[in-house]
Amino acid sequence: MNEDGERAGTESVPPSPPSGLRHSMRAFRHRNFTIFWLGALTSNTGTWLSNLTVPYVLYQLTGSAFWVGLVSLWQFLPGLFFGPLGGALADRHDRRRVLLATQTGMAVAAFLMWAFWASGLREPLALLALVGLGGLFHGLNLPSWQSFVSDLVPRDDLRSAVSLNSLQFNAARAVGPAIAGILLAALGPSWAFFLNGLSFFFVLAALTLISGTGDSGPAVSSSDGVTRQFTEALRYIRGRPGILVSLLVSVLVGVLGNPVFQxxxxxxxxxxxxxxxxxxxxxxxxxxxxxxxxxLVSGGFSGLSLSRMVRWGLVFYGVALIAFGAAPGYLFAMFSLVAVGGCFLAVISGVNTAVQLMVADRLRGRVMACRIMVTTASFPVGGLLQGHLTDWLGPRPTICGAGALMLLSSLLLICGFGRIRLNRLDDPHDTDDPAPAEQR
Structure with a gap:
């Protein structure tokens, strides 16, 4: 009886799910993903040279925080208008080929920025126009970029891949500005713009080396117009509360949390x-x-759900913004920004992963385009609003106020409004049923 009882007790305990740092990095086991990740890391490091240099030189030329906010507007506004086309391209064509074309366009815009500055021209409006040109290709690029990640790994490793994709972007955010600071102090803006242009060759080389993805875009009839396809995606999103919640969180981050980067x-x-x-x-x-x-965000802690990660990420995001705005000194401000950066990744990666895990494969590109468009619209709104408030009230009250509103909004989302609750971020994958989902 003891033997049977011990066997029964042993069999009743489920095995512990895998966890730890090695498990969170599991997407690197796939060759295509690793090549793509390395190329993207190098290219995005170059991009952050420009992302820091443009607002820096504009502030030097104008002395206005509002002009700094305009950088966000011209960087993201084209993506708002071209997002539906980018989503349709991601679902109708081989995403690798789309990325080759859009990354080439972004490289051209980067070299034009370098040529403009190296020629001695210092016109703020011309700088913004070149930022907008890069933003146009960026808007076409993003739906295919984020959807392409799911083509490089099996579904079981998707959370790791999405999170590691966010990691390379934020690692570039750590390295790129540090290099930009050195370049700006020692050599001037021209070198920062030039190295940004060169960095695109790394991601183009990576895309060329990737093989075996085939026609990565799901089959979508080319006879359907872009408007019809985009309308289908909007109807689909309306019936999925988890995706709606992710869009709302993206707006909060864009309006209240992201302007601190500028x-x-x-x-x-x-x-x-x-x-x-x-x-x-x-x-x-x-x-x-x-x-x-x-x-944390790539699944290294198996018991942490996406909704819980986003919930605490939003709360601490608000606290960290208040700490930075009220920082008594430079060193305290740096530590506060470490917390801001961590919370930003936890929240943005969390909602992005949630959408990737929930959405039906046949609509992935278009739904990701909608999410990107919402984020794209909220970033410049937040940048302009907080830039204007900074000129009027000062930077400290503006950031502290944004942090307080972020904290209040997070508490309201935790309590929830009907279907709009943060726990909807854990909704299951849609198995490609074309019928609208019923309210759960």
Missing amino acids: LTVVFAESVFHTGAMGLGLLNAALGIGAVLTTP
């Missing part, structure tokens, strides 16, 4: 008086926080 320019120049090097270190702190959070 306003570090104002804090470095007008609050802490640290110059280009100090600005680079502030932005590097944001990336370091994201890197430190990677094991």
